[in-house]
Amino acid sequence: MRRQLVWFRQDLRTRDHRALTAAMRDGQAFGVYILDDESPSGHRIGGAQRWWLHHSLTALRRDLADLGVPLILRRGSSAEELERLASEIGATSVHAHLHYEPWWQSAETEAVKRLNMVLHGGNLLAKPSSILNGSGERYRVFTPWFRKLCEHMPPPLPLPRPEPIASPEQAVASDDLDSWGLLPHSPDWSGGFDVWTPGERGARAALRAFLPILADYEEVRNFPSQTGTSRLSPHIHFGEISPATLWHHAEATAGAKARSFLSEIAWREHGLNLVDQFPRYALTNGRALFDRFPWRTGPDAEADFRAWARGQTGFPVVDAGMRELWQTGWMHNRVRMITASFLVKHLLIDWRRGERWFWDCLLDADLGANAMNWQYVAGSGVDAPVFSRMMAPLVQSPKFDMADYIRRFVPEIAHLRDDEIHAPHGKGVTPPSYPLPIISHEMARARAMAAWAECRGE
Numbered sequence: 001m002r003r004q005l006v007w008f009r010q011d012l013r014t015r016d017h018r019a020l021t022a023a024m025r026d027g028q029a030f031g032v033y034i035l036d037d038e039s040p041s042g043h044r045i046g047g048a049q050r051w052w053l054h055h056s057l058t059a060l061r062r063d064l065a066d067l068g069v070p071l072i073l074r075r076g077s078s079a080e081e082l083e084r085l086a087s088e089i090g091a092t093s094v095h096a097h098l099h100y101e102p103w104w105q106s107a108e109t110e111a112v113k114r115l116n117m118v119l120h121g122g123n124l125l126a127k128p129s130s131i132l133n134g135s136g137e138r139y140r141v142f143t144p145w146f147r148k149l150c151e152h153m154p155p156p157l158p159l160p161r162p163e164p165i166a167s168p169e170q171a172v173a174s175d176d177l178d179s180w181g182l183l184p185h186s187p188d189w190s191g192g193f194d195v196w197t198p199g200e201r202g203a204r205a206a207l208r209a210f211l212p213i214l215a216d217y218e219e220v221r222n223f224p225s226q227t228g229t230s231r232l233s234p235h236i237h238f239g240e241i242s243p244a245t246l247w248h249h250a251e252a253t254a255g256a257k258a259r260s261f262l263s264e265i266a267w268r269e270h271g272l273n274l275v276d277q278f279p280r281y282a283l284t285n286g287r288a289l290f291d292r293f294p295w296r297t298g299p300d301a302e303a304d305f306r307a308w309a310r311g312q313t314g315f316p317v318v319d320a321g322m323r324e325l326w327q328t329g330w331m332h333n334r335v336r337m338i339t340a341s342f343l344v345k346h347l348l349i350d351w352r353r354g355e356r357w358f359w360d361c362l363l364d365a366d367l368g369a370n371a372m373n374w375q376y377v378a379g380s381g382v383d384a385p386v387f388s389r390m391m392a393p394l395v396q397s398p399k400f401d402m403a404d405y406i407r408r409f410v411p412e413i414a415h416l417r418d419d420e421i422h423a424p425h426g427k428g429v430t431p432p433s434y435p436l437p438i439i440s441h442e443m444a445r446a447r448a449m450a451a452w453a454e455c456r457g458e
């Protein structure tokens, strides 16, 4: 029987998996996951994602075993390990989904030189290079890109889970998952992650929980005190559920009312569209003008960065967001925008510092989505950005009814009334345990506008 290898990366699922389905159709399939910290270099997966990966691989190994497919774990450079393993098992082909992070693209190119690679689409709604404007060029701005993407939608119907086959008799050496040390210890800071269930079944359960509230998504998605969004982002990032599956379920459930949710799914793909065009998008400004931006550095800026990262800025909504991130590995989108804007514009700290912090702390850290959103908030991106638009945390907080959200993550001020909790300072109600604001909004605004003028040479 012909032997096939399936290379899993950010597609840790069994349903709607074109590579797995094709490999199982073609013979005896073996799955492999390679922990490759070499290829991504500075963007090796962060601490929070290592926790997720451990549990997601545990779930995948079980799900694949039910199909008669062993999951082999290896560590090292992707192309080298693939070549070694393919020769060990005598695989005729290696099946994989196309990925768009620059290190995955390089690894695919290298693997193609060494092996009979079969690269499949299907991990995204559409190949980024297939969405072109009338002149045959790539888009940089979301709205026209999304309009064009919709001309290609709906995506193909998701593939079912393949039928089980007999497990191979050949035993193949695999690393022990525990030996990878993906879980934190001394200290174990993952206690707050128990709200998550990594793996394909967890992804499906999250989708089932979300579909009944999907029709209200547009109205409630900006209110972090309520459960108004899907919380699917880590599942989507790790490919535990395919975007095509989400598209079809959402449309079947809510029809036209699914549009706003589907556009968010598309925002993630737009991030990959940008990274595919600008592979250094997480490292360099989209607009060269920003290379001259006078970001703050030095001890005072470092102290401010630490206060931001630890949720000790004295701005309740910012602190709630940063503590939610630390405790749960996730943060509500509206609060991500507020905290990111605060770092970049109130504290004048380079957006790349924030991108790095999020990269390490987010369970859903995604090269495209993270870089695109940070550059968008900073105003340095290629997609119609504006630096002078500065979010006012003390206005955003009551506007989006964040009192209960703040109570959950900033217990020092949980006893305050709704009309006090958003901006407690100066009202004689703040307990000594809660820090004073590290800067005033007015002063921060004046400083940011002066820096922006300096950057433009005014």
Ligand SMILES: Cc1cc2nc3c(=O)[nH]c(=O)nc-3n(C[C@H](O)[C@H](O)[C@H](O)COP(=O)(O)OP(=O)(O)OC[C@H]3O[C@@H](n4cnc5c(N)ncnc54)[C@H](O)[C@@H]3O)c2cc1C
Pocket (backbone or CB within 6 Å): 221, 229, 230, 231, 232, 233, 234, 236, 237, 261, 264, 265, 266, 267, 268, 269, 271, 331, 332, 333, 334, 336, 337, 340, 358, 362, 364, 365, 366, 367, 369, 370, 371, 373, 374, 377
């Ligand atoms: C500074 C900053 C950094 C971010 N970094 C990431 C990141 O590393 N990874 C990530 O997945 N999202 C990132 N986002 C986008 C967004 O905050 C999260 O995707 C969203 O909060 C996830 O929650 P959800 O699954 O409930 O989303 P829902 O509102 O239910 O949306 C469904 C899905 O659409 C995608 N999505 C939603 N909003 C966005 C968006 N603005 N940009 C890109 N994709 C989106 C996600 O895959 C999400 O799971 C970032 C946003 C900001 C402002």
